[in-house]
Amino acid sequence: MRPQRPPSAMALAAAGAAVLFGAGCSSATSAPFAAFAPPAERATTSAPGGARQTTPFVRPSPWSSPAPAGVTSTSLPMVFDFFRKRSSEGLEQLSNLADAASKGKLGEGLVDAASYTQMTNEAFAVGLAKSRNRLLYDLEAALNGGGDVLEDLEDALLQADLGIGTVEDVLGEVRSLREDSTQIFSRDDLRSVLRGKLIEALEVTEEQAAMGMSRNVRFQEGKSVAEGGLPTVLFVMGANGMGKTTTIGKLASRLRNEGGQKVLVAACDTFRAGAVEQLEMWADRAEVDCFSPNESQKSPAAVLYGSLDLALSGGYDTVIVDTSGRLSNNDALTAELAKMKRVIQKRFSVSKDDEGRPLNNEDVPHETLLVIDAAQGRMALDSARQWNEEIGLTGLVLTKLDGSARGGSVVAVSRDLGLPVKLIGVGEGIDDLRDVSLGVVSCCLPRVTQSC
Numbered sequence: 124m125r126p127q128r129p130p131s132a133m134a135l136a137a138a139g140a141a142v143l144f145g146a147g148c149s150s151a152t153s154a155p156f157a158a159f160a161p162p163a164e165r166a167t168t169s170a171p172g173g174a175r176q177t178t179p180f181v182r183p184s185p186w187s188s189p190a191p192a193g194v195t196s197t198s199l200p201m202v203f204d205f206f207r208k209r210s211s212e213g214l215e216q217l218s219n220l221a222d223a224a225s226k227g228k229l230g231e232g233l234v235d236a237a238s239y240t241q242m243t244n245e246a247f248a249v250g251l252a253k254s255r256n257r258l259l260y261d262l263e264a265a266l267n268g269g270g271d272v273l274e275d276l277e278d279a280l281l282q283a284d285l286g287i288g289t290v291e292d293v294l295g296e297v298r299s300l301r302e303d304s305t306q307i308f309s310r311d312d313l314r315s316v317l318r319g320k321l322i323e324a325l326e327v328t329e330e331q332a333a334m335g336m337s338r339n340v341r342f343q344e345g346k347s348v349a350e351g352g353l354p355t356v357l358f359v360m361g362a363n364g365m366g367k368t369t370t371i372g373k374l375a376s377r378l379r380n381e382g383g384q385k386v387l388v389a390a391c392d393t394f395r396a397g398a399v400e401q402l403e404m405w406a407d408r409a410e411v412d413c414f415s416p417n418e419s420q421k422s423p424a425a426v427l428y429g430s431l432d433l434a435l436s437g438g439y440d441t442v443i444v445d446t447s448g449r450l451s452n453n454d455a456l457t458a459e460l461a462k463m464k465r466v467i468q469k470r471f472s473v474s475k476d477d478e479g480r481p482l483n484n485e486d487v488p489h490e491t492l493l494v495i496d497a498a499q500g501r502m503a504l505d506s507a508r509q510w511n512e513e514i515g516l517t518g519l520v521l522t523k524l525d526g527s528a529r530g531g532s533v534v535a536v537s538r539d540l541g542l543p544v545k546l547i548g549v550g551e552g553i554d555d556l557r558d559v560s561l562g563v564v565s566c567c568l569p570r571v572t573q574s575c
Contacts, residue, residue: 262313273297276313285321286535293320324538353471354387354434355441356487359520360460360510361494363395363448366522366548370494371443372405373548373556379411384440386411389430391423391463394447402445408553412439423447423459424466431470444488451506451513460514464488490517492545495536497524504536511540521559522548533559 262279273294280290296316357374361367371388378384388406390413392398399415406413414430427444434442446463449456467488472481493516495503510516519540521533524547533544544559 262317280317284535286538288538289320289324289534292323293317296320321534324534352435353473353484353487354439355489356431356467356471357441357443358446358464358467358488358491359444359494360446360491360514361448361520362450362506365448365494365496367448367494368392368398368401368405368445369551370520370522370546370548370556371402371445372409373553374546375406375411375443376409376553377556378441378443379409385438386441386443387430387434387437387439388413389427389442389444390415391426391430392445392447393421393423393426398445398447412437424463427463427466428470431467451509457510457513460510464491464514490545491515492518492520494520494522497521497547504539507536507540507542511542516540516542518543518545520544520546520548524549 262276264275264279276297277290277294280293281287285293293316296319297313300312300316359367359371375386375388378386386409388402388409388411390399390402392402393416403413403415414426414433416426416429420426420429423446430442430444433439444463444467446460447456449460451457465483468483468485469481471484471487473484474482476482491514493507493510495507507516507519519536519542521536521544533547536542537544547557547559549555549557
């Protein structure tokens with residue numbers, strides 16, 4: 124057997140650059156350095172209100188500043204970023220690289236990090252493979268079918284669930300190029316136009332999401348507890364069968380393992396049979412704590428209030444709230460969601476009126492996420508629009524993308540609602556949850572060449 128050749132200096136340098144600054148469609152995280160962390164420890168305890176508590180091992184970052192007295196610090200840069208800042212991500216990577224170097228394993232750390240980056244991007248691409256391949260097949264048919272190219276192209280784009288607005292933009296650009304050029308319009312030209320318009324649509328939604336939404340930026344930096352003594356609250360909603368509870372479990376795992384967070388999940392779905400047990404199972408898999416209803420807590424609002432109390436007293440960094448599945452046309456259940464949101468704002472009040480009464484904190488929940496099944500495509504748009512009007516959403520989670528050819532709905536729903544798709548589910552494993560960023564998505568769109 125030939126001995127394995129050690130990585131060259133050039134390979135190590137390239138890997139380091141990929142880790143610190145991103146390469147191509149990079150979405151690097153600190154997970155490759157899990158090998159350098161101590162093993163997780165869990166201690167099961169009991170708590171008031173029916174909570175099942177397990178204490179995860181949290182690895183503090185050497186870059187974190189000490190917390191003020193009585194305040195739990197979460198200045199550790201979170202890997203679960205909605206608007207990722209490369210500077211924060213670079214500091215986290217440098218922290219882990221310094222740890223690896225102190226153990227004489229810098230080369231291994233760089234190679235592992237580069238390998239993880241490639242694995243993450245490949246998993247994202249695989250999740251969108253059905254959508255991309257179906258679209259490419261239809262585009263080839265449109266160009267080679269012998270009929271009206273524009274008409275066939277329009278059908279192909281609509282079948283991909285890209286949305287009328289994006290389709291009209293693509294067709295307009297194609298018409299303009301065909302009229303202005305004496306050259307034959309090729310498949311590479313078509314892919315270039317399509318790719319450009321899809322990226323343009325995603326850029327618009329990123330800009331809309333960033334405007335005036337300081338709570339997203341604050342959550343991304345993980346400063347909620349350190350600045351105001353309040354945990355970050357993620358309010359998750361959606362219809363039954365969308366993958367909401369599964370998404371919460373995956374997200375809790377990421378926050379704990381990659382972000383170093385102390386996470387509490389709140390089982391506020393008191394209607395669906397087995398919902399609490401399902402969330403408890405996912406909490407066990409993610410090795411986080413779960414607040415479950417007791418005999419005196421019958422309503423979702425009561426369970427939520429109890430979980431917020433525990434989050435404050437227990438020094439939790441993040442609370443993820445599971446809600447009952449419902450349709451947007453169910454007025455009673457939609458009103459309940461609005462009530463739960465007010466409970467969060469009242470319990471996390473940070474100011475009072477002239478008469479000393481607490482004022483609702485409009486900055487919480489920090490994220491209100493709607494979970495949508497990718498197989499529904501644009502069918503979910505009307506529900507999402509109504510919930511956005513009545514509850515107020517900050518982002519969307521698209522699940523089951525690995526089993527659907529309707530990945531174009533990422534663009535359509537984002538563009539029509541002006542809301543970003545912040546996460547996508549690309550598999551059934553607890554690690555199969557991916558951040559959605561312009562760089563990563565663009566690398567999974569139809570390519571002009573294979574260089575991306």
